[in-house]
């Protein structure tokens with residue numbers, strides 16, 4: 001009897017000690033308020049001061065098991081994408097989305113290079129044939145009348161999207177792809193063209209507004225972060241914001257190392273790509289189409 005009581009007491013003490021040790025661990029290493037998952041990497045002390053930044057970021061979350069999703073998108077089908085971007089991405093095993101305009105000089109003259117890029121798993125996204133924009137918006141004096149979406153009919157716009165899909169299918173042999181609104185515009189002849197895109201594209205990217213949050217994602221107006229003369233720290237801060245908020249950050253690039261009014265230097269772009277590579281414990285970096293499919297499969301879009 002007394003042995004049994006002694007045994008019970010020892011068992012109780014053991015349980016109490018175990019609970020005490022749990023409390024002391026949780027007090028010593030508090031998790032960030034509002035974090036969805038307990039971040040494994042937070043529990044591992046940084047080996048060196050350089051590693052500290054990496055280990056403090058979330059490692060797990062709703063994006064294919066990672067804390068944030070990153071999509072890199074490059075607009076307008078430029079030679080700098082082929083020459084300055086693709087080799088770097090391939091070197092880091094990062095795949096991206098290229099929203100090409102069907103009649104861009106580079107597409108016309110270097111179609112074999114664009115085909116090769118698609119063969120490597122990058123997405124060729126639809127960005128129309130001639131890149132029409134709404135001339136009625138402020139600062140749009142440069143829009144030519146035959147490329148003015150205000151002068152288009154919806155049928156004309158729909159035909160152009162189909163033509164671009166046909167051209168891109170000849171390059172990548174695919175029938176599914178995402179779309180990027182030219183100049184971010186969503187009207188032709190004064191009428192919405194969003195339903196046309198909903199019927200022809202897997203998802204569509206807008207411009208200029210930050211990052212996407214699970215549960216509030218509009219697949220046909222993906223929030224994006226447009227890059228123009230930014231420094232590397234600002235771009236990295238956007239990635240960190242994505243990680244901290246379990247967001248999807250879609251970067252929009254035009255020129256990389258020149259040849260476009262909207263541009264980023266090659267060194268800044270390279271620093272961002274290297275940063276994404278370093279942070280892969282926290283990030284899922286993929287083409288827009290793969291992330292869009294994942295959003296639908298996992299119900300992360302706006303219900």
Ligand SMILES: [Zn+2]
Nearest residue numbers: 075076182183
């Ligand atoms: Zn464009």
